[in-house]
Amino acid sequence: MDQNRLALLALHFIPGIGDYTVRQLVSYCGSAEKVFKTPKGKLLKIPGIGKVTADTIANELPFKSAERELKIAEKENTKLIFYTDKDYPYRLKHINDAPSLLYVKxxxxxxxxxxxxxxxxxxxxxxxxxxxxxxxxxxxxxxxxxxxxxxxxxxxxxxxxxxxxxxxxxxxxxxxxxxxxxxxxxxxxxxxxxxxxxxxxxxxxxxxxxxxxxxxxxxxxxxxxxxxxxxxxxxxxxxxxxxxxxxxxxxxxxxxxxxxxxxxxxxxxxxxxxxxxxxxxxxxxxxxxGWTAHEEAVPKKQTIDIASYEPEEQTVLQTLLTNNYQLMIDELSWRSGLSVSKLASILLGLEFKGMISTLPGKIYKLRV
The missing domain is CATH 3.40.50.450 (Rossmann fold)
Structure with a gap:
């Protein structure tokens, strides 16, 4: 594990720090590694960070705990997934109180x-x-x-x-x-x-x-x-x-x-x-x-000319094409790289153009 990931794990061993504060610290400082290099005076200016927490950040004990945890993870054949990782569950990405670290076996x-x-x-x-x-x-x-x-x-x-x-x-x-x-x-x-x-x-x-x-x-x-x-x-x-x-x-x-x-x-x-x-x-x-059975869920692939659409519309259409022609809006946002608010506007336009339909459960389906 590189030093930044070790630092990210170490943040979870600071008493009193929850998932929100972990994100807050990383956001303010730029990275987990930089959190531990930030002067105490600057840490105290971060909302939610008091003297006790700032003092603990300056201590080496969180790193020692993180190193022990890594050894156990290797022994237990357990993967650690941080909220910054690409393989962090997309269904949790837009939830405010989602865990900042998952142990997965x-x-x-x-x-x-x-x-x-x-x-x-x-x-x-x-x-x-x-x-x-x-x-x-x-x-x-x-x-x-x-x-x-x-x-x-x-x-x-x-x-x-x-x-x-x-x-x-x-x-x-x-x-x-x-x-x-x-x-x-x-x-x-x-x-x-x-x-x-x-x-x-x-x-x-x-x-x-x-x-x-x-x-x-x-x-x-x-x-x-x-x-x-x-x-x-x-x-x-x-x-x-x-x-x-x-x-x-x-x-x-x-x-x-x-x-x-x-x-x-x-x-x-x-x-x-x-x-x-x-x-x-x-x-x-x-x-x-709006679910259909698995054997009916994947339509027969068809060729669609998407070149005539706007670049962001093309992104949405291509994302749906490569993901079984339908996705929930949160997953579509994650896979396309477009924000949910931006995506909502694009989807509405594509719906007016007859390219997609809305299903129950906030699912958007390509109409081909």
Whole structure:
């Protein structure tokens, strides 16, 4: 690892510094390496940086911690992905509180075309397990990634069904990536490394303390295109994840349940409050998201003369041409290099010209 990446890792070992402050420091100083070379007086002028933090930056301890972390990462066969890296998940790039560092183990494909998070109670019923089984089996036609939290109940059922149907599945952890919790799911976690993997924002050795899980939930919400709540009580982690997903403008779905059943209350309340679409089968998901089955998703390639369009329009058209003819607006922005605000204007113009159509779920499709 070069010195700037080492410095970027070292920033994460300064007590009291969160993801936003890491970005703030790098932005003000120009690079992570320059943060540690900036005089204390100038550091104190950066919003959010106090005397204690400035003193710690001048200390060599963060670097020693970073070096130890790198050795463990090599031993654990774990990749460290910083928010400045090209392979940082595009679905997280536009989220303000996204983690500035991810620990990734396995064969995680962050660029899978479709990503579905499945969450719910840890005390799932046979009804909930059956819903997960049917849903995941139906998602095989879409070759969707299945994301969940490796917890008891609905989470582990989602991962196991994904493995059964050979769909990529990713477990987002509320502990260090080397601390499987609950331990009884270690074998499932091991199997996930082949087609999918594990993700954490926590340093190695972090215990599964309660406060880590709400933070973990924002990553689950951020990494998906659609979040599906299968069973949930009136209060709980699944509902927190749904609230976060709504704040990220993600599409949230919930399976309805029997009135009076404790693990149906959360889902029924989400639907009643218009915080989730009602889902009974995968067809409801397909309709809202504008998804077609995988075997139909890639149109027959056609030649399009884009030379007559403006340069930025050409960029958008070429990006869609090389990415299965349709993309969500955030991904289109990331791949084309155009800002979302600029892109919105270009897309509107192309829509007037009959070159693209808008699908549910903020997806733009080439009309050829």
């Amino acid at each position: 396995g064969n995680v494909n962050f660029e899978n075309t479709k990503s579905v998070a499945i969450v719910g109670t840890r005390k799932s019923t046979d009804y909930g397990k059956h819903r997960v089984e049917e849903l995941v089996e139906s998602l095989v036609a879409h070759q969707a990634s299945i994301i969940s939290g490796l917890a008891y109940g609905i989470d582990i059922q989602a991962h196991k069904q994904a493995l059964k149907h050979n769909l990529p599945t990713v477990g987002v952890m509320g502990s260090g990536i080397d601390v499987i919790y609950p331990a009884i799911h270690a074998e499932t976690a091991r199997k996930m490394l082949t087609n999918g993997g594990l993700i954490s924002e926590n340093p190695f050795g972090t215990k599964p303390d309660a406060h880590n899980f709400p933070a973990r939930n924002r990553i689950i919400a951020g990494l998906c295109d659609a979040l599906i709540v299968v069973e949930a009580a009136e209060k709980g982690g699944a509902l927190i994840t749904a609230e976060i997903a709504n704040s990220y403008n993600k599409d949230v779905f919930a399976f309805p349940g029997n009135i009076g059943q404790s693990f149906s209350e959360g889902c029924n309340n989400l639907i009643k409050a218009n915080k989730a679409h009602l889902i009974s089968t995968v067809k409801d998901l397909e309709y809202i998201m």
